Amino acid sequence: MLKKEEKSKLIDELADKLGRCTIAITTDYRGIIAKDMVKLRRTLRNAKVDYQVAKNTLIKFAADKSGKEQIDSLLAGPMAVAFGYEDSVVVAKALNDAISSSNLGVKITGGILGNKLITGTEVVTLASMPPREILLAHLFGQLNAPIQSLHTVLNATISGFARVLQARVTQMEGGN
Numbered sequence: 001m002l003k004k005e006e007k008s009k010l011i012d013e014l015a016d017k018l019g020r021c022t023i024a025i026t027t028d029y030r031g032i033i034a035k036d037m038v039k040l041r042r043t044l045r046n047a048k049v050d051y052q053v054a055k056n057t058l059i060k061f062a063a064d065k066s067g068k069e070q071i072d073s074l075l076a077g078p079m080a081v082a083f084g085y086e087d088s089v090v091v092a093k094a095l096n097d098a099i100s101s102s103n104l105g106v107k108i109t110g111g112i113l114g115n116k117l118i119t120g121t122e123v124v125t126l127a128s129m130p131p132r133e134i135l136l137a138h139l140f141g142q143l144n145a146p147i148q149s150l151h152t153v154l155n156a157t158i159s160g161f162a163r164v165l166q167a168r169v170t171q172m173e174g175g176n
């Protein structure tokens with residue numbers, strides 16, 4: 001049983017993590033043995049993801065304190081929360097890969113992306129997206145396509161005009 005000071009410290013720590021994270025993913029960890037939980041935490045730590053088990057009431061107090069009350073609807077049964085502080089796709093992918101590759105009984109129940117509540121299915125979908133850099137490259141390619149097409153059309157017109165002029169010059173030189 002935690003003392004009141006320890007609970008307060010844990011709530012502050014959870015509130016800090018919730019406030020700083022770009023994504024918080026809730027998982028139901030029923031049926032996982034301690035050895036597997038240690039391996040899962042180690043794998044996630046290598047991917048720069050904090051994975052913390054806490055009582056639902058403490059998470060609720062921390063969510064209220066950090067302004068992310070949306071997470072309350074996800075808290076049912078034994079919960080652990082994965083906190084990611086950088087690219088949300090990388091965090092979702094790391095958690096999803098760690099769970100699926102080791103066949104753990106952990107189930108992704110949902111999460112908070114920024115301040116938006118997302119379902120477990122949306123977290124898995126997020127995990128299947130390409131990284132931010134690749135998405136940006138696709139976006140810039142799409143933005144560049146109309147400009148490239150315009151350049152090609154204008155260049156073809158100018159090249160065609162230059163060929164007509166060259167043909168006329170050649171014709172006139174041959175006619176003299």
